[in-house]
Amino acid sequence: MFGNHAGFIFAAYGIAILVIVVLFVWIVVDGRSQRRQLADLESRGVRRRSERSVDGGTA
Amino acid sequence: MRLIDYANPTRFLGLSAALLPWLAAVTAITFAVGLYMVFFVAPADYQQGETVKIMYIHVPFAWLSMFCYMTMAASAFGTLVWRHPLADVSAKCAAPIGAAFTFLALATGSLWGKPMWGTWWVWDARLTSVLVLFIMYLGLIALQETIEDPARAAKASAILTLVGVVNIPIIKFSVDWWNTLHQPSSVFRMGGSTIATSMLVPLLVMAVAFTLLFLVFHLMAMRNEILRRRIRAMRMIEAAGAE
Numbered sequence: 658m659f660g661n662h663a664g665f666i667f668a669a670y671g672i673a674i675l676v677i678v679v680l681f682v683w684i685v686v687d688g689r690s691q692r693r694q695l696a697d698l699e700s701r702g703v704r705r706r707s708e709r710s711v712d713g714g715t716a
Numbered sequence: 717m718r719l720i721d722y723a724n725p726t727r728f729l730g731l732s733a734a735l736l737p738w739l740a741a742v743t744a745i746t747f748a749v750g751l752y753m754v755f756f757v758a759p760a761d762y763q764q765g766e767t768v769k770i771m772y773i774h775v776p777f778a779w780l781s782m783f784c785y786m787t788m789a790a791s792a793f794g795t796l797v798w799r800h801p802l803a804d805v806s807a808k809c810a811a812p813i814g815a816a817f818t819f820l821a822l823a824t825g826s827l828w829g830k831p832m833w834g835t836w837w838v839w840d841a842r843l844t845s846v847l848v849l850f851i852m853y854l855g856l857i858a859l860q861e862t863i864e865d866p867a868r869a870a871k872a873s874a875i876l877t878l879v880g881v882v883n884i885p886i887i888k889f890s891v892d893w894w895n896t897l898h899q900p901s902s903v904f905r906m907g908g909s910t911i912a913t914s915m916l917v918p919l920l921v922m923a924v925a926f927t928l929l930f931l932v933f934h935l936m937a938m939r940n941e942i943l944r945r946r947i948r949a950m951r952m953i954e955a956a957g958a959e
Binding site for chain 2: 658659660661662663665666668670672673676677680681683684685687688691694695698701703704706
């Protein structure tokens with residue numbers, strides 16, 4: 658179906674899928690790590706300045 | 717509400733959270749349609765044979781390598797002129813995605829070049845200028861990671877990004893300005909496309925699919941970066957309170 662150069666075609670699509678999957682996993686793992694750290698800080702009562710002003714100055 | 721109001725990081729987080737599932741679904745559907753056309757509809761090329769299938773990913777990667785850089789350049793302009801934090805977030809997050817797409821343009825081009833040209837690589841103007849673009853992406857990522865203060869890193873990388881824009885027209889017109897082994901433009905050119913519609917349509921569908929993929933990745937990475945900066949600010953507040 659893919660002629661004499663099937664190996665080159667599969668290698669091109671394979672490397673494309675691999676790089677895109679690695680990029681996607683990296684972004685998802687990074688996002689989970691950031692949300693976990695943010696939740697940890699919030700659970701300790703740390704608030705951003707803008708949030709504290711909304712809360713009426715309470716930290 | 718004006719468009720600029722959406723550039724507020726908190727509003728951006730809300731808007732992107734609502735938009736991302738829909739954008740991801742449209743991306744998946746576009747890829748399904750594009751890949752079906754590539755593998756079951758598009759004919760083999762009379763010269764390249766089935767190897768032309770590599771072009772359906774190589775060309776979008778090459779376009780996106782430049783599109784990502786122009787996104788970074790527009791964001792860098794926003795950083796320097798309006799000093800908008802979201803502009804810097806956009807520039808920083810586009811760099812790794814642009815580097816990945818540029819690497820894939822080079823790799824898939826090489827995998828096409830070996831059976832078609834008889835060589836993996838030639839130092840012609842198009843290939844060399846795209847390699848320079850890849851190195852520029854790596855340099856910008858390194859610069860952003862090296863400077864600890866985000867404001868200073870943003871300014872330095874914005875200046876370097878705008879200087880590097882000079883490479884984009886060189887890439888685009890290299891095949892016209894110099895004698896290159898790489899073929900001249902066949903889609904966006906004066907006098908219209910030289911590609912048969914049966915091949916042009918799948919190519920454009922795949923280009924749209926990869927552009928949507930870039931938007932999905934970029935929005936996701938920008939959300940992560942906004943959270944990273946919030947965490948940094950909160951840690952500084954916590955450290956200041958502990959003193």
